[in-house]
Amino acid sequence: MAANSAAYEAIVRAGPRLNQLQQAHAHLIVTGYGQSRSLLTKLITFACSARAIAYTHLLFLSVPLPDEFLFNSIIKSTSKLRLPLDCVAYYRRMISSNVSPTNYTFTSVIKSCADLSASRIGKGVHCHALVSGFGLDTYVQAAFVTFYSKCGDLRAARKVFDRMPEKSIVAWNSLISGLEQNGLGEEAIRVFNQMRESPDSATFVSVLSACAQTGAIGLGSWVHEYIVREGLDLNVKLGTALINLYSRCGDVGKAREVFEKMKETNVAAWTAMISAYGTHGDGKEAVDLFNKMEEDYGPVPNDVTFVAVLSACAHAGLVEEGRSVYKRMSDSYGLVPKVEHHVCMVDLLGRAGFLDEAYGFIHHLDGIGKATSPALWTAMLGACKMHRNYDLGVEIAKRLIDLEPENPGHHVMLSNIYALRGKTDEVSHVRDGMMRNNLRKQVGYSVIEVENRTYMFSIGDESHQETGEIYRYLETLMSRCKEIGYAPVSEAVMHQVEEEEKEYALRYHSEKLAVAFGLLKTVDVAVTVVKNLRICEDCHSAFKYISVVSNRQIIVRDKLRFHHFQNGSCSCMDYW
DNA sequence: TTAGGGTTAG
Numbered sequence: 001m002a003a004n005s006a007a008y009e010a011i012v013r014a015g016p017r018l019n020q021l022q023q024a025h026a027h028l029i030v031t032g033y034g035q036s037r038s039l040l041t042k043l044i045t046f047a048c049s050a051r052a053i054a055y056t057h058l059l060f061l062s063v064p065l066p067d068e069f070l071f072n073s074i075i076k077s078t079s080k081l082r083l084p085l086d087c088v089a090y091y092r093r094m095i096s097s098n099v100s101p102t103n104y105t106f107t108s109v110i111k112s113c114a115d116l117s118a119s120r121i122g123k124g125v126h127c128h129a130l131v132s133g134f135g136l137d138t139y140v141q142a143a144f145v146t147f148y149s150k151c152g153d154l155r156a157a158r159k160v161f162d163r164m165p166e167k168s169i170v171a172w173n174s175l176i177s178g179l180e181q182n183g184l185g186e187e188a189i190r191v192f193n194q195m196r197e198s199p200d201s202a203t204f205v206s207v208l209s210a211c212a213q214t215g216a217i218g219l220g221s222w223v224h225e226y227i228v229r230e231g232l233d234l235n236v237k238l239g240t241a242l243i244n245l246y247s248r249c250g251d252v253g254k255a256r257e258v259f260e261k262m263k264e265t266n267v268a269a270w271t272a273m274i275s276a277y278g279t280h281g282d283g284k285e286a287v288d289l290f291n292k293m294e295e296d297y298g299p300v301p302n303d304v305t306f307v308a309v310l311s312a313c314a315h316a317g318l319v320e321e322g323r324s325v326y327k328r329m330s331d332s333y334g335l336v337p338k339v340e341h342h343v344c345m346v347d348l349l350g351r352a353g354f355l356d357e358a359y360g361f362i363h364h365l366d367g368i369g370k371a372t373s374p375a376l377w378t379a380m381l382g383a384c385k386m387h388r389n390y391d392l393g394v395e396i397a398k399r400l401i402d403l404e405p406e407n408p409g410h411h412v413m414l415s416n417i418y419a420l421r422g423k424t425d426e427v428s429h430v431r432d433g434m435m436r437n438n439l440r441k442q443v444g445y446s447v448i449e450v451e452n453r454t455y456m457f458s459i460g461d462e463s464h465q466e467t468g469e470i471y472r473y474l475e476t477l478m479s480r481c482k483e484i485g486y487a488p489v490s491e492a493v494m495h496q497v498e499e500e501e502k503e504y505a506l507r508y509h510s511e512k513l514a515v516a517f518g519l520l521k522t523v524d525v526a527v528t529v530v531k532n533l534r535i536c537e538d539c540h541s542a543f544k545y546i547s548v549v550s551n552r553q554i555i556v557r558d559k560l561r562f563h564h565f566q567n568g569s570c571s572c573m574d575y576w
Numbered sequence: 577t578t579a580g581g582g583t584t585a586g
Contacts, residue, residue, distance in 0.1 A: 045577095069577095072577080072578090073577080076577065076578075102578090103578065104577065104578050105578095106578090107578045107579055108578075110579085111578095111579080137578095137579095138579080139578050139579050140578090140579080141579085142579040142580070143578085143579045143580095144579090145579085145580090146579070146580065168579075168580090169580080170579045170580045171579075171580080172580085173579090173580040173581070174579070174580050175580095176580090176581095177580060177581065178580095200580090200581095201581075202580050202581040203580085203581085204581085205580095205581035205582060206580080206581060206582095208581095208582085209581085209582075235581095235582095236582070237581050237582040238581080238582080239582080240581095240582035240583065241581075241582050242582095243582085243583090244582070244583075266582095266583095267583075268582055268583040269582075269583075270583085271582095271583040271584075272582070272583045273583090274583085275583065275584070302583090302584095303584080304583055304584045305583080305584080306584085307583090307584035307585055308583070308584060308585095310584095310585080311584075311585060311586095314585085338585095339585080340584065340585040340586085341584095341585075342585085343585040343586055344584090344585050344586090345585095346585095346586085347585070347586065373586095374586090375585070375586050376586085377586095378585095378586045379585075379586050380586095381586090382586070409586095559586095560585095560586080
């Protein structure tokens with residue numbers, strides 16, 4: 001007994017360190033405990049924590065009759081360590097060994113299925129859990145809510161959740177997070193409002209993300225106030241969610257305030273802040289913060305950080321800074337640039353007008369077998385359109401259509417490029433092709449929040465109570481703009497709009513309606529509008545003039561970045 | 577021993 005206890009102590013002392021564990025293992029064998037299931041289980045758990053998966057497996061094979069406890073330990077460890085394939089393999093082995101699973105088995109293996117987005121395997125596990133009698137286990141159910149959400153099957157997630165007799169806080173959080181992560185921010189907020197339990201810090205992280213996604217600054221600030229009032233600990237994840245909230249709702253200053261107040265920061269928090277500056281067009285601040293991160297012995301930047309910095313440089317025209325950052329990525333940090341970094345570089349060079357260099361960059365990648373992503377050509381195409389390189393643009397757009405015929409975006413780009421050159425026949429040809437193949441451009445809409453209520457506008461929208469008033473006000477604004485020099489963007493650009501949009505012309509684009517509504521309903525404050533697509537050229541020009549005639553600041557968040565219109569100019573300096 | 581949370585290109 002004493003020897004057994006000493007052996008156990010030796011394993012615990014070794015901890016998740018491979019060398020020490022192997023010594024302890026040798027000792028077990030020498031002292032005759034090499035077959036002890038309980039000691040080997042402990043050893044295996046540590047070996048797995050050390051990520052020594054081959055050794056873990058070897059140890060496992062040395063156990064004569066693995067029991068429920070050993071299987072559960074190894075399934076849980078592999079799941080926690082994000083070794084989902086091993087986890088599923090041990091689960092299968094457990095079944096074939098006729099060892100009965102428990103709720104502990106299921107929660108771990110479901111988590112691994114979620115990590116793998118392995119929809120078919122997970123559904124099989126679900127059936128198995130039901131027939132094994134764990135259909136009403138709160139832990140198992142919550143795990144399934146997460147699993148279905150991560151597979152994008154929100155209906156199934158909802159079904160499991162709705163059938164839970166006792167809905168735990170974790171189940172609520174799983175559903176809210178699942179909705180938010182699948183782009184259903186509004187729905188996530190609705191579910192949050194139905195919650196009867198008191199929310200905890202994980203709830204707020206997901207709710208804040210949902211607010212950031214939808215632009216619901218009213219609820220977002222309420223959550224912030226609640227956190228302060230109730231003295232909730234502003235941990236890193238919560239702080240980062242707040243930075244993201246303020247940034248994506250247009251207030252970088254407030255985002256920075258939160259960042260400065262955080263007691264503990266990490267790479268995600270810094271990256272969120274850098275990204276905030278980047279999307280608001282303040283590339284210099286983004287690069288400064290990145291430099292500070294390096295100088296102050298801040299957290300070590302990761303590949304996500306580099307995407308944020310490079311994108312910030314691209315949007316601000318900081319070509320030399322971008323090149324230097326890209327070089328440092330591998331030279332100083334040993335990170336291998338991935339597709340997203342390559343895309344940033346093509347974007348950086350292309351936007352700045354170095355089309356040849358951008359093209360050469362892709363060809364260089366091609367030469368080393370790394371130019372497989374259509375995203376690279378999409379970035380290149382954007383640059384061609386921006387710098388009016390029609391021939392190359394048409395060539396690339398056609399290539400992209402060959403690569404991804406189902407992507408309506410490529411067809412729209414080709415049509416837009418033809419339109420810019422006045423090739424109306426070609427435009428109709430592309431449009432007809434889209435119609436034939438049932439490819440539709442994404443429907444654009446703009447959202448604005450006034451006094452905690454959100455209002456959504458689509459093009460030529462007449463569904464609002466105050467439609468008459470909004471349209472009349474917009475007319476007045478536009479004629480005042482014309483008096484000081486505004487001219488609608490040329491006829492050629494008009495052809496870029498969808499057929500059914502033409503009748504409304506450019507005048508009633510969703511972002512114009514939303515801005516007019518905002519100006520009408522508020523006094524003195526900046527008007528912030530969120531658009532799901534990129535802002536249109538004419539609206540971009542119009543808002544500069546509107547900021548003058550209304551003497552107000554207009555902030556538009558489009559699909560890619562922010563535009564702050566004030567005193568007749570935009571923060572993007574027309575560089576977008 | 578179990579389930580849930582933040583950062584990224586086009």
